[in-house]
Amino acid sequence: MALRTGISSRILRSSSTFALRSMSSWWRNVEPAAKDPILGVTEAFLADPSPDKVNVGVGAYRDDNGKPVVLECVREAERRIAGNLNMEYLPMGGSVKMVEETLKLAYGENSNLIKDKRIAAVQALSGTGACRLFADFQKRFCPDSQIYIPVPTWANHHNIWRDAQVPQRTFHYYHLESKGLDFASMMDDIKNAPNGSFFLLHACAHNPTGVDPSEEQWREISYQFKVKGHFAFFDMAYQGFASGNPERDAKSIRIFLEDGHLIGCAQSYAKNMGLYGQRVGCLSVVCEDEKQAVAVKSQLQQIARPMYSNPPVHGALIVSTILGDPDLKKLWLKEVKAMADRIIGMRTALRENLEKLGSPLSWEHITNQIGMFCYSGLTPEQVDHLTNHFHIYMTRNGRISLAGVTTGNVGYLANAIHEVSKSA
Amino acid sequence: MHPQLPSLGANSSSTDRRLSALIRHLEGSSSSSSAMESQNQTISASATSAFSDNSVFGHVVRAPEDAILGVTVAYNKDPSPVKLNLGVGAYRTEEGKPLVLTVLQFALICSSRVKEYLPIVGLADFNKLSAKLIFGADSPAIRENRVTTVQCLSGTGSLRVGAEFLAKHYHQRTIYIPQPTWGNHVKIFTLAGLSVKTYSYYDPATRGLNFQGLLEDLGSAPSGAIVLLHACAHNPTGVDPTLQQWEQIRQLMRSKGLLPFFDSAYQGFASGSLDADAQSVRMFVADGGECLAAQSYAKNMGLYGERVGALSIVCKTADVAGRVESQLKLVIRPMYSNPPIHGASIVATILKDRNMFNEWTIELKAMADRIISMRQQLFDALCARGTPGDWSHIVKQIGMFTFTGLNSQQVTFMTKEYHIYLTSDGRISMAGLSSKTVPHLADAIHAAVTRVA
Numbered sequence: 039m040a041l042r043t044g045i046s047s048r049i050l051r052s053s054s055t056f057a058l059r060s061m062s063s064w065w066r067n068v069e070p071a072a073k074d075p076i077l078g079v080t081e082a083f084l085a086d087p088s089p090d091k092v093n094v095g096v097g098a099y100r101d102d103n104g105k106p107v108v109l110e111c112v113r114e115a116e117r118r119i120a121g122n123l124n125m126e127y128l129p130m131g132g133s134v135k136m137v138e139e140t141l142k143l144a145y146g147e148n149s150n151l152i153k154d155k156r157i158a159a160v161q162a163l164s165g166t167g168a169c170r171l172f173a174d175f176q177k178r179f180c181p182d183s184q185i186y187i188p189v190p191t192w193a194n195h196h197n198i199w200r201d202a203q204v205p206q207r208t209f210h211y212y213h214l215e216s217k218g219l220d221f222a223s224m225m226d227d228i229k230n231a232p233n234g235s236f237f238l239l240h241a242c243a244h245n246p247t248g249v250d251p252s253e254e255q256w257r258e259i260s261y262q263f264k265v266k267g268h269f270a271f272f273d274m275a276y277q278g279f280a281s282g283n284p285e286r287d288a289k290s291i292r293i294f295l296e297d298g299h300l301i302g303c304a305q306s307y308a309k310n311m312g313l314y315g316q317r318v319g320c321l322s323v324v325c326e327d328e329k330q331a332v333a334v335k336s337q338l339q340q341i342a343r344p345m346y347s348n349p350p351v352h353g354a355l356i357v358s359t360i361l362g363d364p365d366l367k368k369l370w371l372k373e374v375k376a377m378a379d380r381i382i383g384m385r386t387a388l389r390e391n392l393e394k395l396g397s398p399l400s401w402e403h404i405t406n407q408i409g410m411f412c413y414s415g416l417t418p419e420q421v422d423h424l425t426n427h428f429h430i431y432m433t434r435n436g437r438i439s440l441a442g443v444t445t446g447n448v449g450y451l452a453n454a455i456h457e458v459s460k461s462a
Numbered sequence: 463m464h465p466q467l468p469s470l471g472a473n474s475s476s477t478d479r480r481l482s483a484l485i486r487h488l489e490g491s492s493s494s495s496s497a498m499e500s501q502n503q504t505i506s507a508s509a510t511s512a513f514s515d516n517s518v519f520g521h522v523v524r525a526p527e528d529a530i531l532g533v534t535v536a537y538n539k540d541p542s543p544v545k546l547n548l549g550v551g552a553y554r555t556e557e558g559k560p561l562v563l564t565v566l567q568f569a570l571i572c573s574s575r576v577k578e579y580l581p582i583v584g585l586a587d588f589n590k591l592s593a594k595l596i597f598g599a600d601s602p603a604i605r606e607n608r609v610t611t612v613q614c615l616s617g618t619g620s621l622r623v624g625a626e627f628l629a630k631h632y633h634q635r636t637i638y639i640p641q642p643t644w645g646n647h648v649k650i651f652t653l654a655g656l657s658v659k660t661y662s663y664y665d666p667a668t669r670g671l672n673f674q675g676l677l678e679d680l681g682s683a684p685s686g687a688i689v690l691l692h693a694c695a696h697n698p699t700g701v702d703p704t705l706q707q708w709e710q711i712r713q714l715m716r717s718k719g720l721l722p723f724f725d726s727a728y729q730g731f732a733s734g735s736l737d738a739d740a741q742s743v744r745m746f747v748a749d750g751g752e753c754l755a756a757q758s759y760a761k762n763m764g765l766y767g768e769r770v771g772a773l774s775i776v777c778k779t780a781d782v783a784g785r786v787e788s789q790l791k792l793v794i795r796p797m798y799s800n801p802p803i804h805g806a807s808i809v810a811t812i813l814k815d816r817n818m819f820n821e822w823t824i825e826l827k828a829m830a831d832r833i834i835s836m837r838q839q840l841f842d843a844l845c846a847r848g849t850p851g852d853w854s855h856i857v858k859q860i861g862m863f864t865f866t867g868l869n870s871q872q873v874t875f876m877t878k879e880y881h882i883y884l885t886s887d888g889r890i891s892m893a894g895l896s897s898k899t900v901p902h903l904a905d906a907i908h909a910a911v912t913r914v915a
Contacts, residue, residue: 071788074795077582098578106578120570123562126552127766130531163615163798170797179522197796201626314578315803336525343528344649345622345797346615351767352804 075193076433083431091429092451094442097245097410098314099377102444107377109312111370115359125351130339132161132320133354139361140320143277144288144303145295151324158334159322160342161349165275165306166194168321172271172302173202174341175323175334176236185271186227186237188212190435192245195238195273209237212247217403217415219249225262234267241274241303242287243409246437250280250408256290260297270294271302278310280409282378284371300324307357309410310374316353381410384443388412391452399459412438420458428454529645530885537883545881546899548890551697551862552766553829556896561829563764565821569811580800582791584613584772588806591813592772596693596726596740596757603747607780610787612773612794613801616766617727617758618646620773624723624754625654626793627775627786634686637723638679640664642887644697647690647725656688664699669855669867671701677714685719693726693755694739695861698889702732702860708742712749722746722753730762732861734830736823752776759809761862762826768805829893833862836895840864843904849911862893872910880906 073081079095101107131137137159141152151157162168176183185199188211199206209231210223228237239259244250251259263270272291278284294301306319321338325331342348360366389404404412416424416436424430430451432438443451527535533549555561583589589611593604603609614620629635637656639647640663651658661683662675680689691711696702703711715722724743730736746753752775759770773790777783794800812818841856856864868876868888876882882903884890895903 069789070785071792073788074582074791077579123567123570124560125562125566125765125767126560127531127550127760130528163802166795166797166799194795194799197792201793201796308579315580315800317798317800317802330522333522333524337522339528340525343618344646344653345619346769347618347646348767348769350615350769350802350805353802 079431079433082425086429086431088429090450092431092442092447094430094432094438094440094451097309097439097441099309099312099410099441100444102380102446104442104444104446107312109370109373111360111366111373112312112356114366114369115356118359119355122355128161128348128351128354130160130342130348131335132349133351133358135358135362136318136354137161137320139358140305140307141322143284143361144274144291144305144322146285146288146292149295151295155328156325156331157322158325158331158338159320160335160338161354162304162319162321162342163317163346163349164308164319165273165304166198166319167317167349168304168306168319169195169198169273170202171321171338171341171345172304172323173199173204175338177202177204178341179337180236183234183236183269186231186235188224188238188240188244190246191238191240192273199238207231207235211244212249212413214415217247217249217413218406219251219255221251221255225258228259228262228266228268231266231268234269236269236271237263239270239272239290241272241277241290243276243280243411245275245409246411246433246435247413248407248409248411249413251290253289253293256293260294260299263294263299264297269302270299271304273304275304275306276309276409277305278371278374279378279381282375282382284310284374295324300326307353310377311357311360311370313353313356316356317350318353318357381440384440384448385412387445387448388440388443388452391449392456395452395456397456397460410439410441412440414438414455416455416459423458424454428457430454533883533885536877540881540883542881544902546883546894546902548882548884548892548894548903551761551891551893553761553764553862553893554896556832556898558894558896558899561764563822563825565812565818565825566764566808568818568821569808580613580803580806582612582794582800583787584801585803585806585810587814588613588770588810589772591810592757593774595736595813596729596743596755596774597747597776598737598740598744601744601747603776608777608783610775610777610783610790612787612790613806614756614771614773614794615769615798615801616760616771617725617756618650618771619769619801620756620758620771621647621650621723621725622654623790623793623797624756624773624775625651625656626797627790628688628721628723628754629655630793631786631789632688632721634684634688634721636684637688637690638683638720639690640676640692640696642698643690643692644725645885651690659683659687661689663696664701664865666867669701669852669865670858671703671707673703673707677710680711680714680720681718683718683720686721688721688723689715690723690725691742693724693729693743694741695728695732695863697727697861698863698885698887699865700859700861700863701855701865703742705741705745708745712745715746716749716751722751724753724755726755727758728761728861729757730823730826731830731833734827734834736826747776750778752778759805763809763812763822765805765808768808769802770805770809833892836892836897836900837864839897839900840892840895840904843900844907847904847908849904849908851911862891864890864892866890866907868907868910869915872914875910875914876906879909882906 083093141159145151162171184205184207186207186209187195189208209227210220213220277287280287302323304321307313323334325334360370385405389401392401414436418434421434537547593609593611614623635656637651638659638661641660648658661679662672665672729739732739755774757772760766775786812822837857841853844853866888870886873886
């Protein structure tokens, strides 16, 4: 024992000479990375000591007291699965049950595609993970393809396809003046893109603008996609959150499916089930037939395996418990509608408050837009002013998360927005 | 079938596929080659409707089953009552059942309820405690704030995030991995953008470490190359360097500026002691140098499916560690934004609480002891049968796996005739054995060795 200690202390002493020889770090040249524009907002908010502070930054739902919400259906599901102590690995493709229920939401309960087993689907790490799996899959199997991304979009979309090494192009989407959809330019971009291009579409409740195409517009888009043979990839992060009705929120997807498109779809339960930190979602790719779906699924698994091997079980179990029980599912639908209704209520309240303050600007867009976010039209400078003077936190693109608005703070918020914008 | 069609390999353009689709549509049920040819000539790339019923992924072929996970798939399909799964490394009790640690059950009740997203780097407590666990609570690197730790998706996720970081920010993009190693290592590093080379490790003749070969291969690696090291309980061989050998490896690596990347998936599982199983890592950190370490809680806390792990990067200075952490976030954000909360909060709860931590170390030692006992029992059973060959490696190797030395034909034979499922490299998971099933396995090995070349 003593001998061994002697040896090891000698070894440690001599090893310090080696340490001296390589003084500098391998990472000397590593630059500090820019803060994530969205998540950085919440960090700044948390650091602010002001009692008046308001966080309308990140898109996580809050109740009317500004508190995070755990849905009752989720609590009940957690109670039921608390006894389940199975923590074994899920298959690479994740929970089969969860995926089955999730496909029903996007594709319809009685979807023929589901019956015919034509959908390749795997559990993914929420919406981000689903998009990333698809982007990597796209790179591997359509290596010459690019992705068309709307302007603007959730900032992380650019990061995802960039890290997957898929070249990006943009298409017009948001119309600055009307604070609505720039439909004409969007259609031009769709027509001018080379045949067979890949497009990223927000299925509903566009993030960050809240601007969605109308049903008629979706039909036109779908038709043009047919003419051009484009591939439609839907990112659906807010099903249920937009209108309060999940079936209605999936309309864009259903239109494309009716038209025969073989789409891809990313689904997330972060917001509509409040499962944010559990990282539960699903990636699906519609195929020509069952055989192809099996092949595609196996390849998606090949991408997941060297990334995280298999997805986390807990969140998936919550989802399948809720969606697999008719009563719990009904409760969930009720709770989702309540969340959506509260947000719609806050939109109305914010707009009315601004109009009552005699704002010279039009705030119609607050109630025209849909979903968690409102693209206020505020400039980065105005946003900075809101933060520095009024302790109101939002992303510098002027995106307001309505989920952070309450009856308690809507007056303060309206007043602050009015102050910074009245002389615009 | 259609000789005039462009070949639809993976490199065919979307135009080719459109043309093929259109040709198939236009052709209908009757076809003559001349009609086809003229159609070929008249169809241009700018068709009025490019829409087709054909998928842009129509050329995708079915991927082979994952070699390791595929074993369990095959096992599940087998109706035999005597079937035995020695494939995937998941711990089983004497009754052959998964084990939920008692301490986990307590932790599940106490776990904090963060309701929303974790930060990109994960749960702060979890990160701090994980670093302490692997580097030691008294580690100077931790005290000096030179360590950045980020929560990741178990060992796989930690390796992948680390590798992506290295591919972006490190000057050398070659990683040396031991021969053999866990099957998923190559894919992880390759997809992250690193190029993979191997270094000698396992000696089939001795079924032990080829130490000379290892030193030679690392000795001829280019300066600065990354080296993957299994912290303990090497997977799949169960062969670990001794402490003296680790010291030599360390000296060699530091003299050549080789960057250590530890994969620690079995801390506590190998010897039964968390500290002993971390010695290799701590040795490297003690010399003040830099390294990476991927930790997994899949096995040692039985949290397999919760995907809990951590990546630590030990840096020269706190400033560097801060910058490195900021760059790790940029790798993680476009992969999955932030890690799953459930498993990490369980781990943090256990590591934080003295009683739970002690309870855990006791259960961990019990698991390790059971595996060590299985090794002994299997060895004794083979000796009792007079199975030809030296089987002492079964008790010399450490951790969950034994590299039996059986070849793939012998493995196939064991699966077919004895319904024993293991990976084709002859690796068996000792965790899947029980006193009841040892005789069956011993019979199978005996038969394989005596009847199959």
